[in-house]
Amino acid sequence: MTVPTGRRERKKAATRQKIADAALRLFLERGYDAVGIRDVAAEADVAVTTLFAHFASKEALVFEQDRDFEHRLTRAVTDRAPHEPLVPALRREVLALVRHCTADGAAPIRRMVDGSPALREYEESMRLRHAESLAAAIAADPGLTQGTTVCRTIARFAVDAYSLAREAPDPEAALDEIFRMIEAAWEVTRPPRCG
Amino acid sequence: MTVPTGRRERKKAATRQKIADAALRLFLERGYDAVGIRDVAAEADVAVTTLFAHFASKEALVFEQDRDFEHRLTRAVTDRAPHEPLVPALRREVLALVRHCTADGAAPIRRMVDGSPALREYEESMRLRHAESLAAAIAADPGLTQGTTVCRTIARFAVDAYSLAREAPDPEAALDEIFRMIEAAWEVTRPPRCG
DNA sequence: TTTCGAAAACCTAACCGTTAGTGTTACGGT
DNA sequence: ACCGTAACACTAACGGTTAGGTTTTCGAAA
Incomplete structure (x- = not known):
């Protein structure tokens, strides 16, 4: 119940950011429809399930x-x-x-x-x-x-x-x-x- | 270029209706999420591709x-x-x-x-x-x-x-x-x- | 009536977003 | 040092949707 201000949170935020960055880069590069969730996950070097732990849907990636x-x-x-x-x-x-x-x-x-x-x-x-x-x-x-x-x-x-x-x-x-x-x-x- | 008023159109409309009826029946019976597209198609005795030739999406079935x-x-x-x-x-x-x-x-x-x-x-x-x-x-x-x-x-x-x-x-x-x-x-x- | 083009329906097999189930690792508090 | 748990990973699947290519059925011109 302590104030959560540790490395854990920073890493989590970093992962989220890494995913959002990778997504936006790929989307703008190849077009939204031409990029699959698996592409984004691979680009961010993250498992697909991890991606969905941070973002509720593919569309949500765009509106970060x-x-x-x-x-x-x-x-x-x-x-x-x-x-x-x-x-x-x-x-x-x-x-x-x-x-x-x-x-x-x-x-x-x-x-x-x-x-x-x-x-x-x-x-x-x-x-x-x-x-x-x-x-x-x-x-x-x-x-x-x-x-x-x-x-x-x-x-x-x-x-x-x-x-x-x-x-x-x-x-x-x-x-x-x-x-x-x-x-x-x-x-x-x-x-x-x-x- | 003749006025299309034949059996063909009637059959098409009938198929569409049959699909919509089957869908609504199943949805109300078991709940929207519990019914799959394949269930609806089977109930209407129609191929899945036929269903999507008449309705653009699963949701569209509800708003007939x-x-x-x-x-x-x-x-x-x-x-x-x-x-x-x-x-x-x-x-x-x-x-x-x-x-x-x-x-x-x-x-x-x-x-x-x-x-x-x-x-x-x-x-x-x-x-x-x-x-x-x-x-x-x-x-x-x-x-x-x-x-x-x-x-x-x-x-x-x-x-x-x-x-x-x-x-x-x-x-x-x-x-x-x-x-x-x-x-x-x-x-x-x-x-x-x-x- | 026969013939022919095209619309409608079919089947199979996949694609893609999304989730469940199940481990594994790394951190934070005790 | 230890334990609980949050974060991440892997695999496999589910469910909506589409592509590809074939067969059937109708409408109309020949």
């Missing part, structure tokens, strides 16, 4: 970089300045995420993902899970009184904004447009108040 | 009934009364779809789908495809001037409404709530006009 996506979304809600309205905080974070994934460095990976239906499907389903976490974070905000349905809806809309904006010709302009809509959707859920 | 979902959504837009506003037409159709799938008869299938991550994932990704078709239908409406991003956004929101409402304790009340939000989102996209 996105691991903090979910966390960043929920933190944008929970860690925002006191009394800062929800939607602008969401907008700011989603904008950062969109910028991050439309940066030049991420282009080859994006091309790979867009080229594989399996990867696109996996990503969308991952985002839906993120939306659920986000909904929970919103629902837990003591400053908000909206019901579960509204929270889940806004969370889903925010994640939609991310994927829609990413695919638009001008991502940032699209994000502006979508968040104007989300803002309006959120406004009509406020409890009636005078003024 | 939903085949018109996409079509109904787009028709709700294209076939609505002249000058009928978009969002209420969408709302009406989504409500009908929600009612249809929360009906008592569909309960065993719903339970099966909810119990299998693979099926849930497949369904969500299917709905996203439907949202794309819906977006195209909306964008093609000559009475509307909104851009592609807005159309895709509203389409996505409408499909979200379907899946969120379905999972809510009171689906119809949830749908009301969500469509109030969608209506507001849509309103702010109108070109500025006096009155």
Whole structure:
């Protein structure tokens, strides 16, 4: 029950990293579909079972970089300045995420993902899970009184904004447009108040 | 180039139906995961390759009934009364779809789908495809001037409404709530006009 | 009616992601 | 120094899916 801070953990992390690196290298080199799990395992000098001990699926190998996506979304809600309205905080974070994934460095990976239906499907389903976490974070905000349905809806809309904006010709302009809509959707859920 | 209305088509449709029936029967009887593709093919007295000539995947077997979902959504837009506003037409159709799938008869299938991550994932990704078709239908409406991003956004929101409402304790009340939000989102996209 | 092209179905054998079962090694706490 | 266990390895399989090539069945033109 002690704090686990030893060589064991470092080795584990190193193995994981070695697998992810090998996978990405091979995928970008030969294409996602042309590379088998056994190839990746061999390249990383690791048993297939070990690979699956670190990654739940072949697709998960591709989204190693996105691991903090979910966390960043929920933190944008929970860690925002006191009394800062929800939607602008969401907008700011989603904008950062969109910028991050439309940066030049991420282009080859994006091309790979867009080229594989399996990867696109996996990503969308991952985002839906993120939306659920986000909904929970919103629902837990003591400053908000909206019901579960509204929270889940806004969370889903925010994640939609991310994927829609990413695919638009001008991502940032699209994000502006979508968040104007989300803002309006959120406004009509406020409890009636005078003024 | 003649009109294909012969026995051939009937036999093909019959085979497809036979496979779908066998699949659903076995799935409901033993559970989705406990039934293999080879079992279904044997039960339908058909070769495995034939099965995959009719259905793209194992999951597709489950959603045979939903085949018109996409079509109904787009028709709700294209076939609505002249000058009928978009969002209420969408709302009406989504409500009908929600009612249809929360009906008592569909309960065993719903339970099966909810119990299998693979099926849930497949369904969500299917709905996203439907949202794309819906977006195209909306964008093609000559009475509307909104851009592609807005159309895709509203389409996505409408499909979200379907899946969120379905999972809510009171689906119809949830749908009301969500469509109030969608209506507001849509309103702010109108070109500025006096009155 | 006969003939012929093509669609539909068949069979076999594999491919590939994934998992179970079972050891083996290396670390961390006692 | 010792033991429990987490990490890794190896083999063999399972289950969805596809490739390859053959046979059957229909539709229509000759």
